[in-house]
Amino acid sequence: MGQAKSGQKLPYSFMDTKGMSAKEAGAAWAENIGVMFDTKYHELPSEGFHAHAGGYILGELIIGTGKSVAQNFDRSRYRIGRDGLTHYLLQYYQRGSCGRRDGGSGDRTRPGDLFITDLAQPLATAASDFTNLNLIVPRRLLAPLLQRPDEHNTRIVRGNNPLVELFLNHLQSLFRMAPAMTQDEVGLLIQPTLQLAAAALNGTADEQTQAGVDIGLFDEVCRHVNDHLLHPDLSAEQVASRFGMSRRKLYYLFEKVGGFVSYVQERRLHRVRMILLDPAHAHRTIMDIAEEHGFLHRPGFIAAFRRLYGLTPGEMRALAMRRDTEAIESGDHVEWRNWIARLR
Structure with a gap:
């Protein structure tokens, strides 16, 4: 995998043992994880097994997934001296478990837990059949943000x-969006990702990591808003209460996307737009769709829609009926703008 140039898609590597014999699969996995x-x-398994591993290069970070059968993992002092790796490996176990071989049953991960490996230190761990999401971070980038940088090897968080949940949701979003990102865009994400990781490992947010935590919290609030767009009681008060924050904090989080009320309106308008473009809803009136999304005042709805997309709802629907995709896709920048604006 080579380094990506400015504007290029992220380098990606993938290994899959599907269709291999047990011996071939075992050798392929050992070579990859080796x-x-x-x-x-x-x-x-005598009949073979399905394992895979793959990842994207995000600047100096690597994010990827792994899936394999039960096995032991070892890293000796000789191995450390030979390869010189000093990275942190942060593993989110979605299925299966992992832990130190000399630990008890309570010292193993459960699905949803975070397992930390400090590659600068020896380890002897055992994993059951597993699926995980991994982030590899150079020590020199993460250690300055950690309160006790040498005390995380084989830790289970x-x-x-809540901080771990924010971090893991951030990782999932990052991995999901990686295929569409360029190296230029990734540059905006590195520091917030490091800050959120450090807060999860430290168990608290401080001046060095608060910005990353705020981004994770912003993502969680956005997910809640998008899941509840049609709820009539969706409001700043309701959302602030749901996440245990003040309205002032909520408004602060949404300043860079035009404010909380503006964000909710844009998400509702986006949902309206998608319905207008869907032939399955062609029998519905525009105002029926608008009212379903909380727009009860026709002139205000039309004006807001035009400001966002440059077309009235009726013009948008008419273009969709004529399959004028170049014109109607001009509003797709809104989602990306909202996602990236908070990182500036």
């Missing part, structure tokens, strides 16, 4: 910790 660990399988 960059960091020595591995030993508990027991390979439970997923019910």
Whole structure:
């Protein structure tokens, strides 16, 4: 995998053992994971097994997924001295478990937990059949943000910790959006990702990490808003109460996207637009759709729609009926603008 140039899509690497024999699959996985660990399988299925690993380069970070059968992972002092890797590996276990081989049953991850490996230190761990999401971070980038940078090896941070939940949701969003991002866009994400990771590992947000936590919190609020757009009681008061923050804090989070009320209106208008473009809803009146999304005043609705998309709702629907996709797609920049604006 080479480094991406400005404006290019992110480099991506993927390994999949589908269709391989058990011996071939085991060798392919061992070669892939052997960059960091020595591995030993508990027991390979005789009929073969499906394992995969892949990741995107995000500047100096790597984000990827892994899936494999139960095995041991080892990193000896000799191995550390030989390869010189000092990165942190942050693993979100979506399925299966992992923990130190000398630990008890309570010292293993559960689905949703975060497992931390400090590649500068030895380890001997065991994992069941698993699926995980991984972030590899150079030590020199993350350690300055950590309160005790040398005390995280083989740590398990439970997923019910709010800061961990924010971080893991951020990772999932980052991985989901990686195929569409360029290296230029990734540059805006590195520091917030590091700050949110550090807050999750430290168990608290401080002056160095608060900005990243705010971004994670912004994502959570946006997810809640998008899931409840049609609820009549969706308001700043309701959302602030739901997330245990003041309205002042809520308004602060949404300043860079024009404010909370503006964001909710844009999301509702976006939903209206998508319905207007859908032939399955061609029998519905425009105001019926608008009222369903909380727009009860016709002139105000039409004016807001035109400001956002440069067309009236009727013109948008007419273009869709004529399949004039070049014109109607001109409003697709709104989602990307909202997502990226908070990182400036």
